[in-house]
Amino acid sequence: MVSTHEILRNLVSDLWNKYTRHEFVERLRDGSLPMDVFRYYLIQDTKYVKEMQKAVIKAASKAPLNEAIDVLTAVFSNVERGAEVHERLFRDLSITEDEVNNTGFNLVNYAYTRHLYYYASLGWPQFLAAWAPCMWGYHEIGRYVVGTRNELFNVWAGFYASNEYWSRVEAILRALDKYEVTPDMERAFRDSVNFEIMFWEASLRRDPTVLY
């Protein structure tokens, strides 16, 4: 039997490829991504992650208790590991917390995070479907990029490629697999994959960041 997360991905397999093999990803891998683009991306991603985490807790408050605890512990238990990687990247690129807070969202990032809040308000399975592309896709991307000749890109990819990160993804896919795919879930998943593609593109273009 095909699991819910596999069904969702199979429904959007072309888009999934565009997301995980995007020009942005290829240039992380071959080391040719300009550092100012990576820096721009990292700030937007940091802003994204904070909103995503708030949306996770909001959605978990509507989940069956055992699933909520499983997912929350998987995602938040070793946040230090991700924080360490971020600190290293922030230090090397001279990014401060203040700069992150004083930088706005680009339109794609703002729309994507509001989309996560929207599905968190709709319900737990809908949220899981909206959330999975970001978590799951980054693991694939991390594994694809790891080994790149650029040391910073390699630190970045190493985190997402790690078993520790994969255990977070697994908890989400495990929760998702308890539910049958609905039209809402399919829409949430597909739109999130589209948002991930647009996120790369907005970063390559370094879109204006005016939304707070």
Add this chain to the structure above:
Amino acid sequence: MVSTHEILRNLVSDLWNKYTRHEFVERLRDGSLPMDVFRYYLIQDTKYVKEMQKAVIKAASKAPLNEAIDVLTAVFSNVERGAEVHERLFRDLSITEDEVNNTGFNLVNYAYTRHLYYYASLGWPQFLAAWAPCMWGYHEIGRYVVGTRNELFNVWAGFYASNEYWSRVEAILRALDKYEVTPDMERAFRDSVNFEIMFWEASLRRDPTVLY
């Protein structure tokens, strides 16, 4: 300077003593608590904990993200430890999950858990004040009871007396201390201490359990 959690406790010090040195507690300590009362209590407590955990996640969805993550990880990261202790007690007393699910709440338990949901809907500091007496008081009680000649009571108390349990309490008190006491918080804290006292009394009386 006196911390928020100390201020709250000092405001209700007589009640706090009634709670943590209640006849129920003294009889756990001297081993004279009838086993059918303990069994009744454990089932009610298990039902309470599930509702409490749901209220925690609900309240955390309104908290500043760093506090939410700090508290959620502290409380949920080692749930297995508490689960093991519970399993041991459940096995020895022949309590099954089905029995817990098919037993209703007594009125005190129902009122107490709805009170937690109510404060979770009001806001994070209010919820922390409502929640602290249960978590914090049980650590004191655990330390007071541990060493009792009754082996089951000792297993029970050992869990609450542990450093692992204390680290959960600390996260809650640390979050609470970021806020100044408000009338809402004082009321929430005081009522919860009263509920804890009533919880012991309802257990000693083995009140009817008709609410679902």
